[in-house]
Amino acid sequence: MGVTRQPELQAPLFGVFLIIYAIIVVGNLGMITLTQVDSRLHTPMYFFIKHLAFMDLGNSTVICPKMLVNFTADQNSISYYACATPLAFFLMLIICEFFVLSVMAYDRYLAICNPLLYNVIVSQRLCHVLVGIPYLYSTFQTLMFTIKIVILTFCAISHFYCDDVPLLLMLGSNVQKIELLIILFSAFNLISSLLVVLVSYILILIAVFRMRSAEGRKKAFSTCGSHLMVVVVFYGSLLFMYTQSNFTRSFDTDKMASVFYTS
Numbered sequence: 001m002g003v004t005r006q007p008e009l010q011a012p013l014f015g016v017f018l019i020i021y022a023i024i025v026v027g028n029l030g031m032i033t034l035t036q037v038d039s040r041l042h043t044p045m046y047f048f049i050k051h052l053a054f055m056d057l058g059n060s061t062v063i064c065p066k067m068l069v070n071f072t073a074d075q076n077s078i079s080y081y082a083c084a085t086p087l088a089f090f091l092m093l094i095i096c097e098f099f100v101l102s103v104m105a106y107d108r109y110l111a112i113c114n115p116l117l118y119n120v121i122v123s124q125r126l127c128h129v130l131v132g133i134p135y136l137y138s139t140f141q142t143l144m145f146t147i148k149i150v151i152l153t154f155c156a157i158s159h160f161y162c163d164d165v166p167l168l169l170m171l172g173s174n175v176q177k178i179e180l181l182i183i184l185f186s187a188f189n190l191i192s193s194l195l196v197v198l199v200s201y202i203l204i205l206i207a208v209f210r211m212r213s214a215e216g217r218k219k220a221f222s223t224c225g226s227h228l229m230v231v232v233v234f235y236g237s238l239l240f241m242y243t244q245s246n247f248t249r250s251f252d253t254d255k256m257a258s259v260f261y262t263s
Contacts, residue, residue: 014071021064028057044122045111045223048104051131052230055093055100062086062093084150088142095138098189101234102196103130104227109200112220113207141185148178190238197231 031053035046063086111118201224208220 010071018068021060024060028053044107044127047127048107052100055097058093062089084146088146091145092138092142095141095189096134098193099134101231102193105197105200108224109203112204194235
């Protein structure tokens with residue numbers, strides 16, 4: 001289990017990923033703390049950003065420490081049960097991130113297209129519901145997949161973290177049923193959340209192009225720019241990794257793509 005098997009790359013990669021992980025921890029903890037203590041940031045947008053930062057921090061913490069240990073260890077291995085724990089947390093957080101990103105796109109749509117009714121529609125109660133449902137849904141899906149995967153028989157694991165798709169490719173047991181479930185749920189998670197994002201941004205673009213004020217357009221684009229960049233990197237790397245066929249799939253390219261949505 002590791003990023004690379006080339007010894008000469010272990011030390012440089014350790015340094016690179018240690019710096020990346022440190023930046024992620026400091027940045028996300030800073031964002032969570034700031035949105036919690038600063039009353040001016042107690043708005044729906046920063047409420048969703050706080051939860052997104054928590055998910056990003058959680059995903060990185062599930063993956064990076066073990067990956068950094070692997071860079072310094074002679075034997076990179078992990079037991080079934082040690083793999084099941086990070087797998088569960090990774091799946092829960094990554095599934096939740098799908099829908100929180102779509103909720104944030106819907107929030108930006110309401111803020112730009114219905115500014116007068118925004119504070120009425122997006123109440124504190126609605127914010128908690130919009131975040132709570134993804135947590136519950138992702139927990140249900142995580143338990144279902146993790147339990148089904150860990151009871152099967154594994155071949156050797158050659159990946160730098162525990163994810164359902166890489167593990168399925170290394171299972172020695174009959175995996176047709178669990179593979180079908182993962183494909184169906186993954187397709188639903190990806191398509192439904194991406195559809196909300198696309199529809200929200202299409203409506204935002206229509207509203208922005210109808211604005212007569214150049215300053216208003218600039219302000220609208222500035223509020224969506226960072227979220228849109230995260231969406232492109234997150235969904236782009238996932239689509240690249242999960243739409244490859246078994247014939248063209250490569251573990252090395254999978255690992256590189258995984259770095260973008262796990263870091």
